[in-house]
Amino acid sequence: MQSQSVSRIGETLDSSEDALPRPEIAGRQARPLRFITCGSVDDGKSTLIGRLLWDTKAIMEDQAATLERQSTGQHNELGLPDFALLLDGLQAEREQGITIDVAYRYFSTGRRSFIVADTPGHVQYTRNMATGASTADLAVLLVDARAGLLEQTRRHATIASLMGIRQFVLAVNKIDLSNYDEAGFEAIAREFRELALSLGVRQVTAIPVSALKGENIVRRGDEQMPWYDGPTLVEVLEKATQRTGQTTGFRLPVQRVSRPGEGFRGYQGTVAGGSIKPGDSVVVLPSGVEANVKAIVTYDLVRNAAVSGDAITLVLDRPVDVARGDMIAAIDQRPQVGRGYSARLVALSPDGIVPGKRYWLKAGARRQRVTVRPVTVLDLATGKWEDATTLPVNGIGQAELDFEEAAIFDSYESNRETGAFILIDPDSLNTVAGGMIDRKRAPGDRLRTLPGADHASITLPARLVEAFLNTDFAKAHRGEIRIEGE
């Protein structure tokens, strides 16, 4: 029985004329592109991912045969197995018919390989989506062509942009069920571009697709949609840019000190920004001691340069005190060092974030004590930041963080590695929040008063301006407040 169903699938595979050949094994000239898919079961997300894996030949026959056994041999109208069963890997998920947790999928085309973070769509799984988005270069947002943008589309787009994703693809799915309506598609695309722009995302591609029929996913859908001359989903993914996101100088968070024998002392870590070569001057933080790079050691070679992403062992030209958790950085482009900063948090645990509680904060290889004071919480339905003193689970908010020892950091905007952190509950030891650093907080940093001047400049993130102007204080002094660019 099993072998029969396998051969049936084999036929489906062979009869698909436009199917890609199996990916070439030749070397790929880019690192894997990581993307996230957002949408709900109703939008056909499982079918979309299943289609991607199927048409790029990432599903093998025995895996399909396992599907057959689990789905009691039922196929959809196109003779394809039920993809959701393949994707929902946990027993509880199969039983309940829902996706609970982030799953990672792998597929490749002749040009590139991809890692998809497949995340659940419901509001109570915002934290899972944030987890998937934290490493993604691009987000694919899925909507039903007949329903258009929903509140959850706004929510997903907001979370993705907050986590630093700057490339969106809108897959307008089930276009076949809208009779391939061009005007309807254009209206959804237009509305989505406005939404993306309001979140600061300019790289947006909208594609009319039918995941079920495989139109504009891997193969083109010209027959039904002659009016669409844009790229297929896979074409967009193949050409997507990778977020280097690092406009800072050299950064090496020190993971461990290697002292294997007489006379060798190396600092091991992964370069988290910029580049380095022997002879370059560096500073060790937080101590502030300066030194020059003597050698960059790897297993293969003693190298003459290293760039962001490289796992290296750095040797300095003089004996200095360096420990795990320190950072070695470019002498002329230093990260910030301070006892406090403001950041955006995503609360991941059922207890939320409790003001005044001492948490552990881990950033890079550095772990230290911190107290957290939530200031605002984001209303995902409206996109407005409201005043708050606590942060509930799945809540996204801004908070002020205070350290007992110096923190070493960059803003998330300038460096996704050194600008991110997690919070760990000291009792449960669970990871309870992910954080993105906005800026250093210090007296005089927020409020600059020029001697003798009758005004002071306050800098606010653009998204807070409206909230600020809505305060009673601001309303009372409306005439005295100047907004730049107004």
Add this chain to the structure above:
Amino acid sequence: MDVIEHGRGKPPLDPHLKALENEAIHIFREVAAEFERPVMLYSIGKDSSVLLHLALKAFHPGKLPFPLLHIDTGWKFSEMITFRDRVAARHGLDLITHTNPDGLRDHVTPFSHGSARYTDIMKTQALKQALDLGRYDAAFGGARRDEEASRAKERIYSFRTPDHAWDPRNQRPELWSIYNGMIHSGESVRAFPLSNWTEVDIWRYIQAEGIELVPLYFAQRRKVVERDGMLVAADDPRMQLLPEEQVREEMVRFRTLGCIPLTGAVRSQATTLDQVIAELEIATVSERQGRAIDRDQSGSMEKKKREGYF
């Protein structure tokens, strides 16, 4: 101290493999730095060979700051054991082997107890015993997320209770490349540096880095018997044949290596790495097809993992 360069004259890795290598090295260093008693599970197979190579890279020019642990069921191919001991000697590794003494005493074999019970006693229980004996708080494993559906949901730091149980519904969130290594006494993590690798990546890396493998991965004439749709190796004297089963010689190789009667061979003419990769390029079944233990029941891997299997 002179620093040895192992890669003189070798062409650089392509950016895809380089990124995977960098990520794995990062994980190795992080675990070694944060845990008190790490250990690396070593199964002698291709993934373990890649894992070991990456570990050597991560700690170069130093030695590995942890031992290797091999769970020996007593039913491994003899070529595997020879290879294991040679590799350990060459790299000066601290190799620990463990076999479940209860299983030995009760003469537990794949033939007498069936694949599910045998795997539980000689692999899962044996692993738990060895981890408890060594009081290890972190164990590196070579599992990949592309291998099996429940593994697709596993974290890079996979948290285990004092009973070594995995609770898939209560996993720690894992954001960016920041790993939470804080645990209570008695708890442990399994760390998976190869999480984001695929089978093709493994083979391409082996080729690019010239990593030596057990000869069983390459085609050779071997004695096999056909059982439950699998080609099972039959050259071990302890192999018990069922009535009507006939041993014959065929050109075969193995895509994964497990215990003798539970690992299926594939018919193949691929005697070199290039030929193996060429075969992989046109393969239409996954490597785990050759694993009987995955087919015991639906959700089989998740069940075993919950119970402590790695």
